Amino acid sequence: MTTHNPLEELEQRPVLVVDYGAQYAQLIARRVREAGVYSELVPHNLSTEKMLAKNPAAIILSGGPSSVYEEGTPKGDPALFEAGVPVFGICYGFQVMAQTLGGTVAKTGLREYGATDAVLCAEDSSFLTGTPATQNVWMSHGDSVSEAPEGFRVLAQTPGAAVAAFVDEERKFGGVQWHPEVKHSDYGQVALENFLFNVAGLEKTWSTANIIEEQVAKIREQVGEDRVICALSGGVDSSVAAALVHKAVGDQLTCFFIDHGLLRAGEREQVEEDYATTMGIKVVTIDESERFLGALAGITEPEAKRKAIGREFIRSFEAAQRKLIEEAGNDGADIKFLVQGTLYPDVVESGGGEGAANIKSHHNVGGLPEDMQFELVEPLRTLFKDEVREIGRQLGVPEKIVARQPFPGPGLGIRVIGEVSKHNLDILRAADAIAREELTKADMDDKIWQCPVVLLADVRSVGVQGDGRTYGHPIVLRPVSSEDAMTADWSRLPYDLLAKISNRITNEVSEVNRVVLDVTSKPPGTIEWE
Known part of the structure; x- marks a missing residue:
């Protein structure tokens, strides 16, 4: 008698996102999940054998900062393309696919960064269906595919890329030079979902x-x-x-x-x-x-x-x-x-x-x-x-x-830059309470992801308070906006609100004489300072 195991029915075959060092690799995985398909991120140096052991439903090759034709840069494994698994290449991953399968990648001297018009140059009923003949895409490349591999149809061109998108429906391969995962590519999610459902033949199973x-x-x-x-x-x-x-x-x-x-x-x-x-x-x-x-x-x-x-x-x-x-x-x-x-x-x-x-x-x-x-x-x-x-x-x-804003498990221990003493924690608690109170009063709690407040306990600066010299600590405000904490941007809080928070902290917390604003995105910075 066979025992019924509900896990066998529920286990998700992943779409593996191979990370070649892309700024947006985690975002690709999120976009796949938003399409209703489970995805996981894996590093580019994970062996093909181990990737295939995960029984992937499809594989997506991410962008990255390297040039495929230079020594020591990540290359494609022909075995990956012989395993019968659908593959989608993005930016650097697009070039890796082209080079590995016999196409040509070269530095053309025509770099493209930011918004670019892609023009469709062939009929396509699967990959780019539902997208206009000319569409705004987000580019970030200095190298280009100048010749597609055998068996591929070229689908789109841009001023700096004669081959900006291609597809091989028979082998279930496709790719684009642009970044479909970012919102700046107007029809990026459509192209990604077309690959998942029309080319790779997957179904929505992730909810x-x-x-x-x-x-x-x-x-x-x-x-x-x-x-x-x-x-x-x-x-x-x-x-x-x-x-x-x-x-x-x-x-x-x-x-x-x-x-x-x-x-x-x-x-x-x-x-x-x-x-x-x-x-x-x-x-x-x-x-x-x-x-x-x-x-x-x-x-x-x-x-x-x-x-x-x-x-x-x-x-x-x-x-x-x-x-x-x-x-x-x-x-x-x-x-x-x-x-x-x-x-x-x-x-x-x-x-x-x-x-x-x-x-x-x-x-x-x-x-x-x-x-x-x-x-x-x-x-x-x-x-x-x-x-x-x-x-x-x-x-x-x-x-x-x-809906509560994220707060790290280590708590204020990683928001004190320096020794985590009771004295330093008391300073930070007081400043943090003021910032949180003012953000809530300004109805900002649901408009930002979170606002870490950081004490630079190892730093002091000269100030003047009450007509006297002070030598106090700086407090850092780190308001950020994000969807999932994998990427983030600093939140543009109203100047009047920032001024009120700063004035209250420097007036009410005697050990603090300076409040500064962290305006770094993630990457390159992380949300927490430590």
């Missing part, structure tokens, strides 16, 4: 309902009858993770809210109230501020901070586990699972993939101790933030929690 069904089945299979504890921070990620696990295993779940002493003003009280009145999930609050501040004493290096915080989180949950065992009066063998609200951007930035760069170790990924006693349950590990919010709404998580 919040499917994600919930799949994750609930996975959690039940992983946990069985055992009990689970959840690392609850009060933010969107851990709240939705807790709701998913609660839907799967009910009262087997107990959530622990760790007050690590790195919270913002009023945060603990807000979290306790929200969960007690709205979520219906058992929450136990534990004050571990002395443990964390002791572990952080004297540490100023960002990665060391994150690893110390990650380690102490686990130690705190191990202590909570022992307490739960003692209260239950059993040997505790059934409390071995820890739920975390880890997201896909956390994994990507922490180098979570063979060959991937470690931008910064997130406390819940790269900061975990090797001797951890828990088996992790991470139902959001493959999801972007906007997907998590939508799943939360589907699960009935209250909007005031779902």
Whole structure:
């Protein structure tokens, strides 16, 4: 008799986005998901064998800063194009495909950056259908495909690219020189979806309902009858993770809210109230501020901070586990699972993939101790933030929690540039509370992604207050707008609002005599300073 396994039906075959160092590689993965198809990001140096072992439904080759004809730059593997998997090339990936399959790529001297008109030059019933004969596209290239590989039809040209788009329907290959993933390409999403559905023949299988069904089945299979504890921070990620696990295993779940002493003003009280009145999930609050501040004493290096915080989180949950065992009066063998609200951007930035760069170790990924006693349950590990919010709404998580602006698990520990002492934390809490209060009064909470407030504890500058010289710390305001935290731009807040925040901070927080505004996008900067 065959046993029915719901996971076999729900498992998603990914569209793999091969990252050649593109600024927008993560955005490509998001656009694929927006089209209703599951996608994952993989580094270009992942072997073809390992890529194909993921059983991809299709492969997308991203853009990148290199030239395909130069020594030492990423090249295409012919085996990838012989595996029978549909492939779509974008910008550098378009050139990699052309060169690998026998086309010609060269520096033409006609560089194109920014908005460009692409002109369709052939009839096409699959790839560029639904797009106009002349369309605005976003270019960023100095090299061009001058001759398409055998079997391809050239579909579009631009002033700087004689071959700006091509397709081989028989082998299910296609590509464009421009960036369809950015909003500046007016019909970019149409072209991307045409490839997924018309050329590659995929179907829409990625939706919040499917994600919930799949994750609930996975959690039940992983946990069985055992009990689970959840690392609850009060933010969107851990709240939705807790709701998913609660839907799967009910009262087997107990959530622990760790007050690590790195919270913002009023945060603990807000979290306790929200969960007690709205979520219906058992929450136990534990004050571990002395443990964390002791572990952080004297540490100023960002990665060391994150690893110390990650380690102490686990130690705190191990202590909570022992307490739960003692209260239950059993040997505790059934409390071995820890739920975390880890997201896909956390994994990507922490180098979570063979060959991937470690931008910064997130406390819940790269900061975990090797001797951890828990088996992790991470139902959001493959999801972007906007997907998590939508799943939360589907699960009935209250909007005031779902819509809450992101706050990092390490809290203010990574917003103090310098030693994380109680004194420095008190300065930052006071400044942060003022900024948050004024942003809320100005009705800006739903207009920006978040506004980290940063204390430069290792920096002092001369000021004048009350007719006297001061030598105080600067505070940095970092308002940003984003869809998923993989890319971001600084938010253009009204000058009057910035002035009010600055005046209040310098007047009310005696140790601060200067407020500055961070106007850096991501990339090159990250949202948090550490």
